[in-house]
Amino acid sequence: MEKEYYTIIARATSLGQGSIGVIRISGNKVTSVIKHILKLKYIKPRYAHYLPFFYKNKIIDKGIALLFPKPNSFTGEDILELQCHGNSILIDLLINDIIININNIRIAYPGEFSKRAFLNKKIDLTQAEAIADIISANSKQAIFSAMNLMNGKFSLLLKDFKNLIINIRVKIESFLEFNYESDFSIFCKKIFIKLKELLKFLIKIIEYVKNGIRIKEGIKIVLIGPPNSGKSSLMNLITNKDVSIVTDIPGTTRDVLYEKIYVNSVPIQIVDTAGIRNTKNKIEVIGIEKTFQEIKNTNYIFLVVEDQISEKNLSQIIKKYLKNFMNKIPIIIIRNKIDITNNNSEIIYKNYYVIIKLSVKNKKGISILTNFINKKIINTNNNEDQFTARTRYMDSLNSIYKLLIKGQENFLKTYSLELIAEDLRLIQKNLDLITGKFTSKDLLNNIFSQFCVGK
CATH class of the missing domain: 3.40.50.300 (P-loop containing nucleotide triphosphate hydrolases)
Structure with missing residues (x-):
């Protein structure tokens, strides 16, 4: 299995010629890159340095160098950005020279910078996906909605929903553990009211997600008739x-x-x-x-x-x-x-x-x-608070909806606190699939493989 701590490097600007080309490096070999390319032992963090870039001890270009030390960086690791002229040959020479001369550094996989930000808990999975949404946005509304997703508006909704679930679970567990001699029927009625509040909140979230999918994929109108x-x-x-x-x-x-x-x-x-x-x-x-x-x-x-x-x-x-x-x-x-x-x-x-x-x-x-x-x-x-969304969010929310509806029906029939507690646990697990708290490695690889290499 490959080391997780390999330093990664990639061009962060699109292929082709341009006025500026950006090379991004993330990992513990950033200091070695500074010494090799800039011929300096140290540069001031978060400060734009205009410096010569060296290739085989000769100045090949002059540009901007920016250092973002861990943990206060996008990936949570040391990050160095080199802004040179946007010539593809020049960029490739610098990248290849770094890889050849510094051990344990390689080309980043698609989306690996964002994946490391997620793994280092700098962002959740929905915020990581928002980065791809911003890049691929095909309208002004889609850009602002993707930014809302990246800023955590969906994450906050899910957090509030999750807190409601936890609150109900705590009440049930406490009752079963300490208050079983209290009035059981009154307690069950209170729990059922909480479950209805939970369902109402869930329907609100589902509507947000439906609109978010429309923004990302566009509104579809089908003309039919004789x-x-x-x-x-x-x-x-x-x-x-x-x-x-x-x-x-x-x-x-x-x-x-x-x-x-x-x-x-x-x-x-x-x-x-x-x-x-x-x-x-x-x-x-x-x-x-x-x-x-x-x-x-x-x-x-x-x-x-x-x-x-x-x-x-x-x-x-x-x-x-x-x-x-x-x-x-x-x-x-x-x-x-x-x-x-x-x-x-x-x-x-x-x-x-x-x-x-x-x-x-x-x-x-x-x-x-x-x-x-x-x-x-x-x-x-068209809502200022709207965020872009994906069908995978809807898949999880539909599963949650079915669990909640079935759980309410069974609770009305049996008043089994143990069964509804288990339903709520499964609901919380499905919710965590959206944010990536519990996500399979295959799903993560599939999501981030769709990103640009430099992201």
Whole structure:
């Protein structure tokens, strides 16, 4: 097994030529690097030194050297940063010279600097992942949300939730150990109230995480509906591009088409799908199957129908195709072609869905749709306290939710303090998977392998 204490080195700037190139070194050989490259025994910590950089005892460049001694550094180890000119050959010469002439120093693995920061308890796993989110952010909101994650807003939520769990566990253990002669039923009622508070808090966290995933991956809107209802025309209008082919022939769109737009710096993926209808055409059938695969992973469903459709037929379409998604995914019904029915453009809010009447052809009522997207979709997912999130967080939170629901049900039936105490222990263990307190080595390697080498 490789030594954990190997000093690591990597370029922290992207490949290619640039005005500046940064080399980062972390570990106990930093002092040796200072002596070898700078020809100095010591440099003042946290101070920008403009110095010559040596290669085989000759000055190869001049640049900035910064020293961050342990434990008050990003990795918790000694860190040296060398800022030279951004020539790839120059950077490679310096790195190779350091590796060849100093023992126990090697090129860092992807994400290893961040991994060491995590292992040295400088950050938790969610904060480490936030670094990758900042680098890959594709919108202004994503940048600020990733920064919120890095600053620990999610970690604090999880900490408060964990403290509630610990508080309940302590009360139960204390009662079992010392107060068993007290009124058992009153104590159980108090515990059940605490469990309901815990569930309420958990639902709040889950909503934050759902929004965080949307910010990281973008909001997804799937357009579905019968053939010739105007889905493809609406797609082209929303994206302001000729993405979809538009004809009067039913079944023109037979595959799934994607296009990304940005609204107030928020990425939205619009998905055009095959028209849903009974058909024996094998290609259309495949396209319709793909439609429902997309619906399973969407944030919003836009059901596009002709305004001429009767309420009965509309209800049949909803019942046949969207029954399993009611109350799970918001459904917006777009009644298109009001230019034919001579109806007014308007928005109607019903119990289970929203209806928007418009005409794609005449662009009448389109402002109603765009305002709805801005106010009800973008603003709903736009929160200054929001943080980016990953599906692995949701996996753990879903497990916690199931454990808590099942634990409450069993507790109401049995009033077994021992069983609910065990459920709470398992919930706490699942919670610690998110922050990385209890995380398998394989998961850690998988997470950090997706980082840049210099991070």
